[in-house]
Amino acid sequence: MTTLKQGQLSTNSALTSLVNSTTGIHNLSEEQSQQLSQEIQTYLVEQQNKEINGKEGVNADEMGDILKNVKTLNLKRFRPFFFKNAHLRVDIDTLSDKIEKFLSQNSDKKAVLMSIAGKHHHWVTVSNVTKGRISFVDSEVSFVNKKNCTTNFIQNENPEDKLYHQLLPMDVYFLEAMA
Numbered sequence: 001m002t003t004l005k006q007g008q009l010s011t012n013s014a015l016t017s018l019v020n021s022t023t024g025i026h027n028l029s030e031e032q033s034q035q036l037s038q039e040i041q042t043y044l045v046e047q048q049n050k051e052i053n054g055k056e057g058v059n060a061d062e063m064g065d066i067l068k069n070v071k072t073l074n075l076k077r078f079r080p081f082f083f084k085n086a087h088l089r090v091d092i093d094t095l096s097d098k099i100e101k102f103l104s105q106n107s108d109k110k111a112v113l114m115s116i117a118g119k120h121h122h123w124v125t126v127s128n129v130t131k132g133r134i135s136f137v138d139s140e141v142s143f144v145n146k147k148n149c150t151t152n153f154i155q156n157e158n159p160e161d162k163l164y165h166q167l168l169p170m171d172v173y174f175l176e177a178m179a
Helices: 013-026 030-047 060-069 092-104 159-163
Strands: 075-078 110-118 122-129 133-137 143-145 165-177
Touching (some): 013 075, 013 133, 030 060, 092 122
Antiparallel strands (some): 075 165, 110 165
């Protein structure tokens, strides 16, 4: 899959990752990806009052609104860890195992979209999961070692906390092509 570079479309990481996910699932051409990006940008500006290059970003609920309301995405979406205190009940191994299992079943028509925080504040598309790492389709963050990840909120500004990648289970979307 050809990945879009962060900034190539003059958009934030949420938009770029969503376009990368959709491009992979539907095998879109570069022209189709650009058109899809424009449709999502229009939705963000008109419906969510977002600045495309703004620093506010897109939270998980807003991402869900995009997935639901931009019909040309033609994606089924599921948040497998959308329950109260998911970050307390889902450890990194459970999270990565469920992602790996989902992607292993007809993976060319599926994608996992998730946000990461901590060292990076970024939306990414998961490309692969191994015993020791989670890899992404992304121009900024290509992978994280699972030993450096947590599924817990890091609330204080302790400089040592920046060494960890927060993979918040509630911010994970399983995506697949609609039939």
